Amino acid sequence: MKITRIETFTVGAGWKNWLFVHVHTDSGLIGLGEGTLNGFIKTTEAAVHELGHLAIGQDPTQISRLAKRMMDSVSLDGGHIHRTAVAAIEVACWDILGQSLNAPIWQLLGGRQRDTVLGYANGWYRTERTPAHFVRAAEAVVAKGFHALKVDPFGTAQGFIDEENLQLSYDILAALRKKFPKLEILIDVHARFTEADALRAARKLAPLGLYWWEEPTTREREQPANAVAAQCPIRVATGEMYDTIGQFYTLAAGGNVNIFQPEPMSLGGIGPTFAVANLALAHGSYIAPHQSGGPVATAVCLQLATCVPNFLIQEHFDPFNDPWTRDLVDWAPTLDKSNGHLSLPTAPGLGLKLNLDVVKAHPYDPKAYLNVHTEGWEKRLGADRKPAKSKKK
Numbered sequence: 398m399k400i401t402r403i404e405t406f407t408v409g410a411g412w413k414n415w416l417f418v419h420v421h422t423d424s425g426l427i428g429l430g431e432g433t434l435n436g437f438i439k440t441t442e443a444a445v446h447e448l449g450h451l452a453i454g455q456d457p458t459q460i461s462r463l464a465k466r467m468m469d470s471v472s473l474d475g476g477h478i479h480r481t482a483v484a485a486i487e488v489a490c491w492d493i494l495g496q497s498l499n500a501p502i503w504q505l506l507g508g509r510q511r512d513t514v515l516g517y518a519n520g521w522y523r524t525e526r527t528p529a530h531f532v533r534a535a536e537a538v539v540a541k542g543f544h545a546l547k548v549d550p551f552g553t554a555q556g557f558i559d560e561e562n563l564q565l566s567y568d569i570l571a572a573l574r575k576k577f578p579k580l581e582i583l584i585d586v587h588a589r590f591t592e593a594d595a596l597r598a599a600r601k602l603a604p605l606g607l608y609w610w611e612e613p614t615t616r617e618r619e620q621p622a623n624a625v626a627a628q629c630p631i632r633v634a635t636g637e638m639y640d641t642i643g644q645f646y647t648l649a650a651g652g653n654v655n656i657f658q659p660e661p662m663s664l665g666g667i668g669p670t671f672a673v674a675n676l677a678l679a680h681g682s683y684i685a686p687h688q689s690g691g692p693v694a695t696a697v698c699l700q701l702a703t704c705v706p707n708f709l710i711q712e713h714f715d716p717f718n719d720p721w722t723r724d725l726v727d728w729a730p731t732l733d734k735s736n737g738h739l740s741l742p743t744a745p746g747l748g749l750k751l752n753l754d755v756v757k758a759h760p761y762d763p764k765a766y767l768n769v770h771t772e773g774w775e776k777r778l779g780a781d782r783k784p785a786k787s788k789k790k
Contacts, residue, residue, distance in 0.1 A: 398424045398497070400457050403449045403486065405442045406751070408691070409762030411719045412520075412777035414438040415691035417751055418445060420489035422457055428493035429751055431697070432485030432662060433690035436766040437478060444475065444482035457490040458497065461668055468665070477640045480665040487666030488697055488747065495746030502747060503703035506671060513738035514702040515710045516730075517545035517583055519689065520717040523776045526552055526565070528572035535573055535580075541716055544737025545581035545608065548573075551598075553770055555589045563598055567605075574605045581608045584631070587769050588612040588638070595625050603630035609656060611635065619644055623651030634658055636673075637687030640665075645673045649680040656709060660687040661697050674705045683709040692726045696747050699730060703741045711739060725755045 404419040416438050420428040432441045451467050467483045468474075475482075495502045503509060521538045524530040531548070538546050550566040551558060558566075573582060584607055586595060595613035610631040614621040616638045626633035634656035639645060640663045648654055657677045661670040674684045684707060686698045695715055702708045715722070715729060723729060728749035730739040742748030768774060 398422050398426070398456055398458060398493075400452050400455055403445060403452060405445055406753070406756045407438055407442060407761035408725070408756055408759050409765050410691065410722055410759065412765060413689070413767060414761055414765045416442055416445075416485065417691070417693055417756070418485040418489050419751070420452070420457060420486060420493065422493060424497070426493050426496050428457060428489030428491070428496075429693055429747055429749070430485040430487070430489035430492065430666075431691055431693035432481045433694060434477060434481045434662065435689070437481075438761065441478055441481050441485075444478050445485055448482055448486070452486055457493045460487060460490045460494065463487070463490060464665060464668060477638075477663055480640050480669075481662050484662045484664065484666035487668065488661070488693075491667050492746040499745050501703075501742055501745060502667065502700040503742075506667075506700075506704045508704060510704055510706050510708070511702070511741075513733065513736075513740060514699070514708060515545060515737055516543065516713040516732065516739040517547050517581065517710055517737075518543040518717065519547045519585075519712050520714040520777060521546060522548055523717075523778075526550070526569070526775060528568045531569045532572050532576050535577065539577060539580065542732040542734030542737060543713075544579075545583065545710065547583040547585055547611070547712065549585040549587055549769070549775075551586065551589070553772055553774070555770065556591055557594050558590065558598060563601060566598070567601055570602060570605050570607070582606075583608045583611065583634075585611045586613045588614060588616045589769070590614055592621050592625055596628055599625075599629050599631050607631050609634040611658070612637065619647040620651055622648065623653050626653035632656060634685060636660075638663065642669055642672050642676065645676055649676060649682065655680075655682040657682055657684050658687045659684060661701070662690060662694060667697060667701065670701060671705070674701070674707060678707045683707045685709040686711065688712045689714055692722065692729060693747070693749070693751070695730070696726075696728070696742055696749050699739065699741050700747065702739075713739065721755065721759065725752055726750065727752065 418430040636658040726749040
């Protein structure tokens, strides 16, 4: 079997664009992948096609060999964009391999470890930054069946957070905790604080019983996360922005962080993410993959959730995206309201197909990207968009 061509599709999904890839073969099998990178969709699409000549004519079932070829044949490392482009093709090749063997990807990676996995909601708080508004939004999340959710309550604070903003953040989380005593609440700092204020804020909020403290400080180096984790009263999770396995090795060597958050698209696909899972296992740690892309990337994470023994919890944006996005693919996980667990894929390969009619109906939008430094970013309206003003009665 040989790869004959690579086709890309950009989709404007409201607050973000998504990039999907079809890898075609001479056998008639078509593999589906995703290469979403916030703010760089057209750039990543170009990178996929620039790397295409290294994949066309190659055997898609020799996945590790092909991925290495796409990385090594370009003498300079293209970082996130390079690995995201490789990931889109790599995942599509896993999809082809699974289809050719009539087996889901997780079966090819060692078989089933679990039947479901705990999911946590993200992208749900598209509302005003007040305790009452956040509680009202969370009520809808819990009604869907989620037992865990993630929130960044810090507005546009960066570096240092003043006392007024910190108190408002506390009030938001305290209101959530009061309303939902058993809800798992995960905090995302979006790497915006200094070490000092990451600890200052964590110490104030810790009595609320929070699940984790994500990306507490700079993304420039791994060491500051280790330094914060050594003193933090909340368990620290990090790694979504890492684009090499070696960065997770450095994180592990630094100690104190036991929740690794690999982003399969940023790392180059399923193979590198599985390697990080094994590194974490040797370290006595767990993985909780980051996933804020489209439904194909969701399926990638759930393939890993099925077979990785030290898989902790899965981020889930899909139910809070625009309703039409549910028609973009023909499979999506279901949520068990009794325990907040997501179902896992069972069909051959990746387990889902792309609806090209829906793709065509929602073209790329140059203003669709997330900027957490813009006032009101929580509403996830895309860049330069303002919420519609309510009509006075």
